[in-house]
Amino acid sequence: MLSTPRSTSPQPAEPLPIRRLQESLINRIAAGEIIHRPASALKELIENSLDAHATSIRITIKDGGMKLLQIQDNGCGIRKSDLPILAERFTTSKLSTFTDLSHIRTYGFRGEALASISHVAHLSVVTKTKLETCAWKACYSEGILVEPKPGQNADPKPCAGNDGTTITIEDLFYNTPTRLSALRSASEEYSRILDVITKYAIHNSKVAFVCKKAGSPSPDLSSPSASETSNTIRLLYGHSVAKELVLVKVSSKDQSTEDTDMDVDETTDDPESWNAEAYISNANYQAKKMVFLLFINHRLVESSRMKRAFEAVYNGILPKGSSPFIYLSLEIDPRSVDVNVHPTKREVHFLNEDSIVEKISDAFQKALTVQSHSRVFEYQTLLTGGIVxxxxxxxxxxxxxxxxxxxxxxxxxxxxxxxxxxxxxxxxKTLSQHKVRTSLKDRTLDSMFPVANPAQITKSSSSKGQPDEPSPAIIRSRDIKESECFLTSVTKLRQNLHKGKHKHLTEILEKHTFVGIVDLPRSLSLVQYSTNLYLVNHGSLAEELFYQLGLRQFGDFNRLKLEPAPSLRTLIEIAVNAEESTKESSMTKTQLVDRIVQILMTRREMLAEYFSLNITEKGRVESLPLLLRDYTPNLDNLPSFLMRLGPQVDWTSETECFDTFLRELAYFYTPGATAVPPLPLPMSEDGKAQEKAERWQIQHLLFPAMRRYLAAPKSLLDRDVVQVASLPELYKVFERC
Structure with missing residues (x-):
């Protein structure tokens, strides 16, 4: 039997020589320690902007930050004389001697962020100080200035610009394909970016943050300046988190809790002094995943020891599998903190860590003991009756x-x-049948199954596992303000809405708890209000909601852009050929198409001005009105919508024209609004994904919008809202059994 050798490579007779690595290779290795993904690059840039005392930070992203990542601030700017060495390694304005590390109070101090970025991306900087008359633009590669275009010199060029600095990163990891291939999808990287911005926006509530995708007309995240921390948490994480927060303050001197009036910026000569301020959720808030925001000396860091200690505090309070929300800002004397223990400054070491964590945990325990009266249910004894x-x-x-x-x-x-x-x-004593029980976990039928987020549906098939839960900053809908309009017809229509409002039905929709979707094809859902359970036709409610949203935004719609722009005539031809009622018309199908196209083309300026329905001179439909942010109507119904604008809209009267147009627009936006109900055929994978997306939109977009904006008319009571159960009546049935 023949045996194969274990190794065919020759053994070296002598040790290999030690060589000095090339400078470019050294820099790329160092860059890999600092810049892991677009979110880590953005974190470094945000810290630079905050160090420059910026009060406004605007961020623009393209393809999850891999194609474009731009940050603009209104800070102090950079001197022109400092631009030549700006992107070199170990160049900083915040550190001069080793002893400066013992009292460092800024975010960056090693001078590696911009240098690392310049080695793995195309970096350009536009900056202006208050004393300079113009801004200066410089481009960098491999840490040195480079010419912006072939044939030009590499010196900074004068240009127009505002006070502050704009840093643009393009083609991140273009020269490190292994790192680029290791990144997730663009949507997931964008979610990580939003998460980083959300955390810094909460801690720096006096700074305005704005983040949007390149080309998008409106931002995906926006926080005002000069706000309070609690208000920023409410804005970015939602009301369900903010209403259950407890403010806790504790210091090295005493066991302060939420009612203690303490200046967190108070300085002392004791190097072991510290103080902390925290917003923690009480026993009524429960989530699947813990949200832990930790800032030590205003630096976003991680601490597994603290996380375990705080989880132990909640173990005896929350049910198994539930986690809290904790935001903690800890300030320690800089002499007791070592911030130079991690390349990305993600971790810090400080003196007396065990005793500090123990004291903060005790303060949390004390505050939760005071607050934890109820864990699962809220009780309401003063009830309104049925619909009267x-x-x-x-x-x-x-x-x-x-x-x-x-x-x-x-x-x-x-x-x-x-x-x-x-x-x-x-x-x-209040009887059990007169207590309103609403789970503070907002448990719904769909929560027992995986619910798809439409933003994740287009995720590549190669990714495995369930998609991450979307950031609250993404899901949260923007406030829809009523547009200013002085047209008598629009004012009259708005007044009619208020006159026809049914007070009690509107109250039910404002304060309801969503239970779940019962029958998606028949547009039936269950909601709870007080001690009653209602079966509602969410399609009819949505149609009325979209009509009112259209009237609310009249003349000031956002646009839903169509790329490529389809032909108006082609879309109408599709709808006319599919419409059975056209066979009874005295006109031929060609004549019907010509007539409808003529009606819309002659009124395209009015449609563009009032409804953002843009039709080009060549008959291309460029954009549609966007009624509700993040909600996309079924574009399969677009041909039918455009066709119905011809015969169904009264073009002879201004009031009737606006009213009937908005009704047709609302019908187009209504989920499940199709002329022919779908056949019960086996559903493909794409069909299942679309159904999950539709269910997600109904629960997370439509019903929350109904709470805020729907003035329910009495006509919905006829057959669209039906009471199916009442807790007092059920108790009577059980008593007879």
Missing amino acids: SADQDLSLSKKRKGKQRESSDNEEHDDSSSAISKAGEIKK
Whole structure:
């Protein structure tokens, strides 16, 4: 039997010589320690802007930051004389001697961020100080100035610009293909970027942050300047988190809690002094994944020891599998902190870490003990009844007033009996069937199954596992303000909405708890309000909502751009050929198409001005009105929508024209609004993904928008909102069993 050798490579007879690495290779290795992905590059740039005392930071992203990552601030800027060495390694304005590390108070101090970026991307800088008359632009590669275009010199060029600095990174990791291939999809990298901005925006609530995608008309994240930390948390993480937060303050001197008035910026000569301010969730807030924002001396860091300690505090309070929200800002004397222990400054070491963590944990425990009265349910004893008419409501109020008058008369004759009666009312126990139970976890039917986020549906098939949960900054919808319009017709239509508003039905939709979608093809969903359960036609509610949103934004719509722009005539031909009712018309299909195209082309200027429905002179549909941010209508219905604008819109009267157009637009936006219901055929993978996306939009976009904007008319009570269960009535049934 033949045996194969274990290794065919020859053994070296002598040790290999030690060589000095090339400078370019050294720099790329160092860059890999600092810049792992677009989010880490952005973190370094944000810290530079904050060090420059910026009060406004604007960020633009393309393809998840891999094609373009630009940050613009209004800070102090960079001197022109400093630009030649700006991107060289170990060049900084924040450190001069080794002893300076013992009292460093800035974010950056090693001078590696811009140098690392210039070695793995194309870097350009536009900067202007307040004393200079113009801005200066410089381009960098491999840490040195390079010419912006062939044939030009590499010196900084004068240009127009505002006070501050704009840094542009293009083609990140273009020369390190292995690192580039290791990155996730553009949408996931963009989510990581939003997460970094969200954390810095919360800690720096006095600074305005704006982040948007290149070419997008509106930002995906926006936080105002001069705000409070709690307000920023509410804006970026949502009301469900903010309403359950507890403010805790503690220092090295005392065990301060939320009611302690302490200046967190107070300085002391004691090197072991420290103080902390935290916003922590109480026992009513529960999430699957812990959100832990830790800032030590205003630096975003991680600490597994702190995280484990705080989780232990909540172990006896929250149910198994639930996690809290914690934001902690810890300030320690710089002499007790070593910030130079990690290349990206992600970790820091400080003195007396165990005792500090223990003291903060005790403060959390004490604050939660005071707050933790209820963990699962909220109780409401004063209930409104079912849906009553205005006449019934008036009679009830008269009865109440009559009882109040009787009560006042009895009080004049017998004060002692009245006192006994009132005491009895106070001690009266609330029966279980009159308690409103609403899970603070907002548990829905769909929460028991994986719910797809439309932003993740286009994820490449090569990625495995469930998509990450979207950042709250992404899901949260923007406030839709009512546009200013002085047209009498529009003012009249808006007044009619307020007059036709059904007060109690609107209250149900404002304060409802979404239970789940019962039947997607039939547009049926369940919602809870008070002790009652309602079956609602979410399609009819959505159609009314989109009509009101269209009227609310009249003349000031955002645009849904169509690329490439389809032909108006082609779309109408598709709809006319598919429409069965056109067979009964006295006109041929060609004549119908010509007629509808003529109507829309002659009114395209009005459609563009009032409704953002842009049709070019050549008959191309460039954009549609966007009624609700992040909500995309079913574009398969676009031909039918354009065709119906011809016969269904009353073009002879201004008021009727606007009203009927907005009705057709609302019908186009309504989910599941198709002329022919779909056949019950086996669903493909794409069909399942589309259904998940539609369910996600209904739950996370439509119903929250109904809470905020829908003035429900009484006509919805006829068949679109039906009470299917009442807790008091169910108790009566159970009592008879």
